[in-house]
Structures are given as C-alpha cells and as structure tokens.
Amino acid sequence: MPGITQVRWCGFGGQGVVLAGLLLGQAGVLQGRYVAGSNSYGAQARGSGCKSEVVFSDGPIDFPHLTTADILVTMSQAAYDQYCTDVVPGGLIVYDAPHVTPRKGPDARQVGIPATDAALNKLRNKQAANIVLLGALVEMTSLVSPSAVERAIGQHGGGRFLKPNLEAFNTGREMGRQVHG
Amino acid sequence: MLPEGMYYFSGNDASAEGALAAGCRFYAGYPITPSSELMERMAARLREIGGVFVQMEDEIASISAVIGAAWAGAKAMTATSGPGFSLMQEAIGYAAFTETPCVVVDVQRAGPCTGQATKVGAGDIMQARWGSHGDYQVIALSPWSVQEMYDLTVRAFNLAERFRVPAMLLADEAVAHLRETIKISDAKEIWDRKKRTGASPFGTDEEDGVPPMPAFGEGERLAVTGSTHDDWGFRKTDDPDVHARLVARINEKVLRQEQAIGETESSFLEDADTAVIAYGFTARTSLYAVKQLRKEGLKVGLLRLKTLWPFPESAVGRAGGCVKRILVPEMNRGQVAGEVRKCVRCDVEPLGLTNGEVVPPDAITDALRRMAR
Amino acid sequence: MTRAMEQYLRPGVKATPFCPGCGHGILMGLILRAIDQMKMDMKKMLFVSGIGCAAWIPSPHYDGDTLHTLHGRALAFATGAKLYNPDLTVMVISGDGDLSSIGGNHLIHAARRDIDLKVICANNMIYGMTGGQVASTTPVGKKTATTAEGNPYRPFDLGRLVTAAGATYVSRYSVTQPVSLINSIKKALRHKGFSFIEVMSPCPTQFGRRNRLDKPEDLVADLMERCIPEEDAEGMSEAELAEKIVTGEILPCRE
Numbered sequence: 090m091p092g093i094t095q096v097r098w099c100g101f102g103g104q105g106v107v108l109a110g111l112l113l114g115q116a117g118v119l120q121g122r123y124v125a126g127s128n129s130y131g132a133q134a135r136g137s138g139c140k141s142e143v144v145f146s147d148g149p150i151d152f153p154h155l156t157t158a159d160i161l162v163t164m165s166q167a168a169y170d171q172y173c174t175d176v177v178p179g180g181l182i183v184y185d186a187p188h189v190t191p192r193k194g195p196d197a198r199q200v201g202i203p204a205t206d207a208a209l210n211k212l213r214n215k216q217a218a219n220i221v222l223l224g225a226l227v228e229m230t231s232l233v234s235p236s237a238v239e240r241a242i243g244q245h246g247g248g249r250f251l252k253p254n255l256e257a258f259n260t261g262r263e264m265g266r267q268v269h270g
Numbered sequence: 271m272l273p274e275g276m277y278y279f280s281g282n283d284a285s286a287e288g289a290l291a292a293g294c295r296f297y298a299g300y301p302i303t304p305s306s307e308l309m310e311r312m313a314a315r316l317r318e319i320g321g322v323f324v325q326m327e328d329e330i331a332s333i334s335a336v337i338g339a340a341w342a343g344a345k346a347m348t349a350t351s352g353p354g355f356s357l358m359q360e361a362i363g364y365a366a367f368t369e370t371p372c373v374v375v376d377v378q379r380a381g382p383c384t385g386q387a388t389k390v391g392a393g394d395i396m397q398a399r400w401g402s403h404g405d406y407q408v409i410a411l412s413p414w415s416v417q418e419m420y421d422l423t424v425r426a427f428n429l430a431e432r433f434r435v436p437a438m439l440l441a442d443e444a445v446a447h448l449r450e451t452i453k454i455s456d457a458k459e460i461w462d463r464k465k466r467t468g469a470s471p472f473g474t475d476e477e478d479g480v481p482p483m484p485a486f487g488e489g490e491r492l493a494v495t496g497s498t499h500d501d502w503g504f505r506k507t508d509d510p511d512v513h514a515r516l517v518a519r520i521n522e523k524v525l526r527q528e529q530a531i532g533e534t535e536s537s538f539l540e541d542a543d544t545a546v547i548a549y550g551f552t553a554r555t556s557l558y559a560v561k562q563l564r565k566e567g568l569k570v571g572l573l574r575l576k577t578l579w580p581f582p583e584s585a586v587g588r589a590g591g592c593v594k595r596i597l598v599p600e601m602n603r604g605q606v607a608g609e610v611r612k613c614v615r616c617d618v619e620p621l622g623l624t625n626g627e628v629v630p631p632d633a634i635t636d637a638l639r640r641m642a643r
Numbered sequence: 644m645t646r647a648m649e650q651y652l653r654p655g656v657k658a659t660p661f662c663p664g665c666g667h668g669i670l671m672g673l674i675l676r677a678i679d680q681m682k683m684d685m686k687k688m689l690f691v692s693g694i695g696c697a698a699w700i701p702s703p704h705y706d707g708d709t710l711h712t713l714h715g716r717a718l719a720f721a722t723g724a725k726l727y728n729p730d731l732t733v734m735v736i737s738g739d740g741d742l743s744s745i746g747g748n749h750l751i752h753a754a755r756r757d758i759d760l761k762v763i764c765a766n767n768m769i770y771g772m773t774g775g776q777v778a779s780t781t782p783v784g785k786k787t788a789t790t791a792e793g794n795p796y797r798p799f800d801l802g803r804l805v806t807a808a809g810a811t812y813v814s815r816y817s818v819t820q821p822v823s824l825i826n827s828i829k830k831a832l833r834h835k836g837f838s839f840i841e842v843m844s845p846c847p848t849q850f851g852r853r854n855r856l857d858k859p860e861d862l863v864a865d866l867m868e869r870c871i872p873e874e875d876a877e878g879m880s881e882a883e884l885a886e887k888i889v890t891g892e893i894l895p896c897r898e
Contacts (some may be wrong), residue, residue, distance in 0.1 A: 111449065118278040119450050126278075126449035132303075132387050152631060153415075153448055220355035296727050327752040331719035334712065334749075338691070338723030341710060343732065346723070364713055486708040486724060487731050489686040491653065493703035496710035504655065504703055505711075596756045 092147035097170060100185075101141035102130055102165025105219030108246065109162070110141025112223060115241035116233035117145050125153030138167065145232065147182060160230065161197075162189055163189055164204075179196045183226055185218065200229065200268055207260055217257035220246070224261020237263060272321075274455050281419035281446040282349075284313040285375055285439060288423030289347050294373070295321035296344035298335035300328055300354060303387045304443040305377035308349045310618075313613025329354035333361040333374065341494060343485030345427055347581060349375035351443075352394055353384065356401070362436050364496045365400025369472065369481070370429035371463060372561035375439040377446040380626040389626030390443035392550055392601035398438050405517055407524035409437040409531055410579035412549040422576065424638070425539045428461040429531060434480050435524055440578055442601065444551035444628050464511050472516075479523035482502040497538055526582055532582030535574040536589070538564060542571030545639055547586065547610055549575040552599050552629045559634035570638050578606070583613045592612025597621055597637055599629045648675045651685060653706045660699050664851075664859025666818040666844030670765055671700045673821055674736070675868055677828035687733045693717040693746060695841060696772050697844075698739035698767035715745030718753040721760050732832070733759070739766040739780040747779070754808035754837050761831040761868055762839045764801060767846035775849030796842045800840045802893035811836035812896035813887035817870040819892060827892070834896045843870060843888060 094244045096113060100106045106129050114126035123146040131137030142155040158176045162183045163169040169182075169189045176182060178196040186201025204221040208214055212221075220242075227235050239255065271291055277570070279287070289297075297312040309325070315522050316323040322339065326332040336346040350358065355376045365372055376398065380391035398410045409429045411422040421441055430437035440478045457495040466482040471492060473554050474481040481501075484490040493503030497512045506512040538560055539545060546558040552576040560572045573589045575582055590596060590613060598607035607620035621637050657670045659745035673708035678688070689700035703709035708731075710819040711781065713721045717737050725733045735742075742750050742764045753760060769775040769787055777787040777794050780801065784793040806813050812834045816824040844880065856862040866888075873891035874885060 113448055114276045118276065123451055124449070126277060127444070128447055130388055133437065150450070153450065154444075154557055154628065156631070271766060294721065298723060324726055325724065326719065326722070327748055330750070331722070332750055334716040334719035335726070338710065338720035338725075339727040340723075342689075342724040342728040343707075344727045345725075346727075353885030360713055361716065434673055485728075486689050486710075488706070489727055491686075491706055492708045493653065493711075494709065495702060496713060497711065619837075 094145040094234070095157065096143045096145070096160045096162070097140060097158040097172060098162040099138070099168035100131060100140070100197065102137050102139045103135040104164045104166065105216060106139045107139050109145050109219040109223050111245055112238060112241045113233065114143045115244060116237035117143070119237045119240055120233060122146065123148060123150050125150045127154055128142070138199055160226070160232070162226060164218065164222070165189065181230065183222065183229070185222065202261070202268070204265055205260065207264065209258065210258060212253065212257055213251060213267065214257070217253060217265050219259035220254050220257035221264070224258040225265035228262050228265025235262060272454050275453075277452050277454060278305060278449055279452055280414055280418045280449045281413070281441060283311050284310040284416045284419040284447070284452055285349070285441070286315060288420035289373065289427065289456065289481050290315055290319065291458065292424040292427035293345045294347050294427060294461070296336065296339040297321070297327050297348065298324050298332040298339070298344035298346070299348045299350070300311065300332050302329075302351045302354045304379055304446055305349045305351050305375065310376070312328065315355070329357040330361065333358040333365075333602070336372050337361060337365050337368075337370050340372050341486055341492070345431065347373040347375065349377065351377050351379045352381045352391070355394055355397060355474070359397070359401035363406055366402070366406035366408060366435040367404075367450065367496055368494055369483070369520065370436070371434050371483070372436050373426045373430055373439065374436060375384040375423070375441060377438065377443045380624070386626040388443070390422045390551070390628055391626065392442050392552070392575060393605070393624070395440065395578060395602065395605040398440055405521060407435065407521050408579055409433070409435055410440045410526065410577070411438070412440050412575060412578050414553045414574065415445065415498055415549055417452045417561065418446055420452055420574070424460075427448055428483060431461045431463045432480070433523060433527065434463070434483055434492055440550070442550050459471060467596060470500055470501035472503050479519050479526070499591035528580045528582065529584055531577055531580060532585060533576040534582050534585040535576060537572045537574070539573060539589060539592065541569055542592070543569045543594045544571075544638060545596045545632065546570065546572045547596055547598050547606070547637070548572065548600065549578060549606065552601060555629055555631050555632055556599060559631045559638065562631070562635055563638055567643050568638065570642075577608070581609050584606065586610055586613040592614050594643055595619065597634070597641060599623070599634050599637070601629060620625065648672055648679065651675045651678060651706055653703055654805055656704045659704070661696065662848040664845065664862065665696070665763055666846070667697055667750050668819070669818040670763070670842055670844055670887065671704065673818065673824050674763065674828055675705070677825045677832060680825070681829055682870065683830050683832065687730060687732055688719075689733045691717045691724070691733060691735045693726040693737040693741035693862070695738040695741045696734060696767070698741060700736045700765065701734070709736070715741055716749065716763070717741065718746060718760065720754060722756070722758055724765040725758055725760060732786065734761040734763065734781045736765070737761045738771070739764055739801070740778045742778040743804070749809040750805065751842055754805045754810040754839065757811055757837045759808055759835050760837055762837070763828070764839065764841050766801070766841050767844045767850060768872045769846055769850040771846050771849045775853060785850070788853075793797060802839070806894045809837070810839045812838040813894035814892045815843070815888070816890050817842040817866050817888070818845070819867045819870060823839070823872075823890070830896060836896070838878070838896070868879040
C-alpha cells in the first residue's frame with residue numbers, strides 16, 4: 090500500500106501506551122491523513138502486555154490493522170523481545186533506555202531514549218515517559234508535526250494534565266533532536 | 271449534536287454519536303468489556319443534551335428499562351457483549367412480541383462463557399436470531415468500520431422505529447475498539463414511530479403489518495403484555511387463532527421486507543468464479559485479500575453482508591448463482607456459512623477462526639489460492 | 644366490588660380472574676379506592692406488573708396505562724418509564740415471588756435509587772399461579788408443593804429488607820385491614836420517593852388447603868388473628884409474637 094506508515098507502540102498496561110497511540114493518531118487526523126488505530130490489552134488494567142498500533146495513509150485504509158511495523162516503540166523488554174523482529178527492513182526501533190536492552194539482529198535503526206529516566210529525574214513524574222517518547226519520535230520522523238501533537242494533547246490530555254504533558258513532550262523533542270543530530 | 275466534520279473516533283464512540291443523531295434520548299446499561307466505552311460516552315453526552323442515562327444493576331434490568339422507556343415514548347438503547355447479551359434474551363423476545371422499538375448493540379467478544387473478555391469474536395450471530403424462545407424476528411446489522419458504527423446505528427434506530435422491532439448492531443471488538451477518521455454530516459434520514467390516536471396498537475390492516483404506537487401518558491390507556499394479546503392488548507391465552515395470527519404477523523412484517531432491510535455490497539463479483547461472503551471486521555480483511563489476489567490474476571470477488579438478520583437470502587442467492595464456489599471467513603465455527611448454504615447450490619467452504627484474533631489476510635488468501643487450484 | 648369503582652376499570656373487563664377467597668380481588672378494589680379518594684388522573688397513571696396472580700390485579704383491568712412485563716422485572720421496566728417521563732405516576736403491583744425472589748436484585752436496587760415508584764407487593768406467602776411451591780416469603784414449617792415436610796428456611800422480612808436498601812416509605816398491612824391499607828396507599832401516592840407496601844393476601848387454593856385452613860373464611864380468620872397493629876404488639880413477648888404478623892408503618896414518610 091503506497092503512502093502507508095505503520096507504527097507499533099508497546100509496553101505494559103499503565104505506561105500510557107494507549108494514550109500515546111491515541112495522540113499520534115489524532116495528530117495525524119488533524120493533519121488531514123487517514124488514520125486507523127487499534128489497541129490490544131489483557132483483562133488486567135495494570136501490568137499485562139499492552140500495545141497500540143496506528144496505520145497512517147494518504148487514502149482510505151483497506152485493512153486497518155498493522156501488518157508489519159515501519160516504526161516500533163517499546164517501553165518494556167518483554168515487548169521488545171516479542172516484536173523487535175517484526176519490523177520492515179530499514180525501519181526504526183525506539184526503546185526506553187536503559188530499561189530495555191536492544192539485541193543485534195533486527196535490520197532496523199535502533200535508538201535508545203532514556204524516557205523513563207528523564208520522566209523520573211527531570212519531570213518528577215514517571216507516568217510522563219510515554220509523552221517523552223512521543224516527543225522524541227516526532228523529532229526523529231516526519232510522521233506528524235509537533236503542533237498537531239500539541240493540539241491532540243489539548244484534546245485528549247488536557248485540563249490539569251496539559252502543562253505537564255506539554256513539558257514532557259518538549260523534553261522528549263529535545264532528546265529526539267540530539268539523537269537526530 | 272456534533273458539528274459536521276471529520277473525527278477520530280473509536281467504533282464505540284461513533285455508535286454512541288450515531289444513536290444521539292438518530293434521536294436516542296434514553297440509555298440503560300451495565301458495564302462489560304468491550305462495550306463499556308459506548309456507555310461512558312452516552313452517560314456524558316445524554317447529560318449534555320438533556321436525555322436520560324441510567325446504569326442499571328445488571329443487563330436484564332438494562333434491557334427492561336429500555337423497553338419501559340420506549341413505551342414512555344423514548345428512542346432507547348443499550349449496549350453489551352456476549353454474556354450480557356445472553357442475559358437480555360428473554361426481554362428481547364418480549365420486545366419482539368410486544369413490538370417495542372429499541373436498539374441493542376452487541377460488541378462481540380471471544381466466547382463461549384467469559385472466554386477471552388478483551389479479545390474479538392463473532393459468535394453471537396445465531397444467538398441474535400434465536401436467543402429468545404418461540405418464533406420471532408429481529409433485525410441485525412453488521413458494521414465493518416468506525417464510519418459504519420455511526421451510520422448503521424442510525425439505520426438500526428430507523429428500522430426499529432419503522433417496523434416496531436428490536437434492532438441490533440452486531441459489532442465486534444475489532445471494529446468497536448478501532449479508531450478511524452469518520453465523517454459526520456447533518457444529512458441523514460431519521461424515521462420516527464407512527465402514531466394514530468384511537469388506533470389499535472397491536473393489530474393493523476395496513477399492508478406493512480406495523481400498527482401505530484402511542485406512548486404511556488397520552489390518554490390511550492394502553493395495555494401492554496408479553497402474553498398473547500389481541501389488537502387492543504387484552505390477554506388471549508387460550509385462543510389458538512389469536513396466537514397464530516399474532517406470531518405470523520410479527521414474523522411476516524419483517525420477513526416480507528427482507529430485500530428492503532437487507533443491505534449488501536459487492537466488489538469484483540462481475541467476472542468472479544470464487545466469491546468471499548463476509549461481514550463485520552472480517553469483510554474488511556476479505557476485501558484486502560481479494561484485492562491482493564486480483565493483482566495475481568485470480569478471479570475472486572466479495573459479497574459483504576451489512577445486514578445479517580433477516581438474512582439477505584436474495585443477494586446471497588444471486589451471488590451463489592454466478593460463482594463456482596464460496597468462501598465464508600468468520601470469527602466463529604461457521605454460523606453464517608450455514609445460512610449461505612441454505613441459499614446457494616455451489617460449494618460453500620467455511621473458514622472459521624476462534625482464537626480471539628481477527629481472521630488475518632493470509633488465512634483468506636491461502637484459502638482462496640487453494641480453492642482456485 | 645361496588646359500582647362506584649367501575650369508572651376505573653377498563654371497558655370490556657367483566658370479572659376478576661382470581662380464585663374464590665383470594666385476597667387479590669379485595670386489594671384490587673382497595674387500591675382503586677385510594678386512587679379515587681386522591682382524585683388521581685388515570686390518564687397519567689402507569690401500572691406495571693410482573694408475572695403471577697398479583698400481576699393481573701392491574702393488567703389489563705385498570706383503566707390507565709398497564710404494562711404487564713416479564714417475571715421479576717416489573718421494577719426495571721418501571722424505572723425506565725418513570726425516568727423518561729417523570730410526569731407519570733408509576734405504581735408497581737406484583738406478588739412476593741415476583742418482586743422479592745426472581746426480582747429481588749431489582750427490588751433492592753430500585754429502593755436504593757429512591758426513584759418515585761409506588762410498589763404494592765401482594766404477599767400470599769406462596770407461588771400461586773404455578774401450583775403452590777415454596778416462596779421466599781413462606782413461613783418456616785409451612786407446607787407447600789415443594790416442602791411436604793414444612794419449609795425449612797426462614798422467609799424474608801420484606802419491610803426490613805427494603806428499608807435497609809434505602810426505601811423512603813415502607814408499610815405492611817393485610818387485606819383484612821382495609822381502612823389502614825387505603826390510608827397507606829394514599830400516603831404512597833403522595834410520597835415522592837420509593838414506597839413499598841407489603842399487603843398480606845390470603846391464597847386458599849394453594850396455601851390454605853395445604854396448611855389446614857381449607858375454607859377461605861378459615862384463612863381470613865387466621866390472617867385477622869395473626870395480623871396485629873404495632874401498638875398492640877408492644878409489650879408482647881417473643882413467644883407471643885412468634886406467630887404474629889405485625890402491621891403498620893415500618894418506615895413512616897415525612898409528609
């Protein structure tokens with residue numbers, strides 16, 4: 090399918106995986122792209138495996154689920170181990186360093202972002218790691234624009250969370266710029 | 271109502287918005303995965319626009335409250351999943367027999383029993399049709415996208431009101447939890463129930479067999495009962511003719527409209543020798559698979575069922591007359607495949623997957639390639 | 644039933660469907676007297692019932708809107724109708740088995756919500772329509788079609804049950820106490836909240852004949868002796884009260 094980008098974001102329940110996927114997808118819609126997002130989770134609200142997949146396209150999407158990821162974002166070792174080989178050759182893997190240890194093997198660019206550490210040490214809010222990763226991802230790819238994500242945060246992560254979310258997003262963008270060079 | 275425009279909604283959100291657009295102003299429900307987000311949205315939105323929301327003590331109470339509200343004049347709905355849908359069946363039979371318009375959204379998950387509560391399935395197709403005792407009809411629609419979670423919820427309300435029958439949206443977890451871009455526009459047809467002062471509410475000479483329906487409190491002194499009743503609602507529990515006539519009418523008023531109610535969509539069927547017949551999320555996968563195989567030169571096509579009950583026999587029969595074989599992929603062990611077999615003479619191969627996952631495109635392309643050999 | 648109440652009956656209704664000696668016919672008239680004295684507008688009254696003998700008290704006999712529902716579910720149907728149209732006066736009339744056994748969960752939740760429903764529970768202490776099986780209200784030791792040796796389990800105290808669940812007007816009377824019962828129904832009609840009136844009603848066909856109260860008048864006499872107003876019960880010993888049914892307001896409402 091031409092003009093299609095598939096993103097898989099995964100980790101544990103409670104890490105904000107679903108919200109990250111929602112913000113990414115909403116940002117795409119705000120930019121006028123066709124988007125299909127789906128989540129998979131277990132019955133436990135906290136701690137079981139969780140993934141959010143977003144398909145971006147320039148036209149209507151036939152099959153809305155992810156087939157092979159162009160971009161994989163992993164927030165846990167278990168998620169990394171499960172999905173790191175299911176990435177297109179030359180794709181991108183972003184992982185939460187140093188909590189996830191990458192392996193050799195995947196034919197993809199692998200980038201460690203110390204998102205949880207930054208969330209804990211700089212933002213004093215471990216729960217912001219997902220938004221930090223989102224900021225880094227936006228800088229490393231041209232998937233969606235930063236302003237579209239900011240508007241999406243206003244829609245779905247607003248209220249009293251707006252300020253800390255935007256702060257986390259900007260922290261992530263800074264980290265992404267350093268990686269991107 | 272929401273302003274016209276593009277939205278990034280989950281299927282559950284879209285169904286709730288479709289209900290409101292259709293005029294739904296009463297919702298009663300009980301939490302159950304994977305339908306709960308629909309209830310949460312209705313709770314918030316009915317409060318905003320001045321409708322009634324109530325979370326009941328169980329699913330039996332939910333559908334009962336919906337029927338009570340419908341007779342008080344409301345367009346009313348509930349949403350649930352397999353286990354709750356099972357609990358609602360007796361009252362769905364009540365709604366069919368008392369000709370109460372109402373909408374039930376069943377977001378199907380992987381059963382039987384508690385099964386895999388967060389995983390997808392399509393095992394309630396037969397339950398939707400035969401779940402309550404006795405002979406009755408319902409209408410059931412099958413959405414394949416978030417857009418159709420909206421559009422077909424509107425249609426379910428219209429059909430429920432038009433024919434005074436419970437209408438169901440047989441969604442599945444994959445479509446209900448999918449998020450997609452959808453277009454909401456003001457241009458849509460809305461059907462409101464017929465009313466005629468002094469007319470009998472349970473019998474009619476009209477050709478469509480659908481009597482007008484007044485509401486409680488309008489001075490019509492309604493007598494509503496789930497026992498066999500005459501045109502005015504008087505219990506007639508010993509009269510064989512009254513029973514036969516009533517059962518026949520509540521069935522025929524729906525079955526006679528099979529072609530009007532039944533919506534299907536064909537793709538690449540004109541020159542196909544093999545057809546896929548599919549519905550819900552699986553139809554989406556099927557179209558993707560058919561397009562792949564067309565590139566390889568295989569003469570395959572798709573008939574998508576947007577209506578499941580009354581079963582679109584005419585369209586399925588026509589498709590079956592033009593192809594040599596039919597594949598029916600579904601997330602159950604052949605519930606619709608069996609219905610297809612009743613309508614066609616060619617070979618029908620079921621492809622039933624019950625592992626809590628959607629039918630993957632490969633499973634359909636592999637089966638079609640094998641069938642083509 | 645005197646002619647005076649005929650205006651409240653649906654045209655075409657000729658007779659009650661109840662057995663000779665059944666208390667439900669008396670209750671049917673007493674409810675209408677309360678409605679008559681309160682000058683209620685029958686066009687705005689909705690009577691909801693479940694399944695069983697008592698469910699036939701309003702349906703289809705009363706000349707308002709009647710909704711004869713599923714076994715046990717009357718309160719859930721009534722909740723939907725009342726919430727959507729608060730202008731309706733919604734009265735739920737059904738039996739003990741319907742409201743407190745199969746419908747027990749709906750009963751406690753309707754009481755908890757304190758929605759303005761006027762519930763009249765005709766308690767004949769047995770499943771009448773299905774042939775006299777033991778109920779959740781059958782006293783210990785009484786014989787039924789499914790307890791030939793006598794009921795081994797305790798019955799519900801319905802008044803205390805719904806009071807604990809949150810009802811805001813609760814009373815218990817017998818059809819042998821017509822004046823008090825009419826007054827209580829009138830209070831329920833005035834009260835804006837969940838009202839529950841338990842009405843003891845004799846069932847000679849299923850209860851009486853199995854418990855040595857063969858003739859209807861025996862059962863009525865037994866009820867009259869056993870049902871005592873709460874003021875008479877004061878000072879009585881536990882042994883004296885064992886066989887008694889104390890009547891009166893269990894939870895008075897603010898007027």
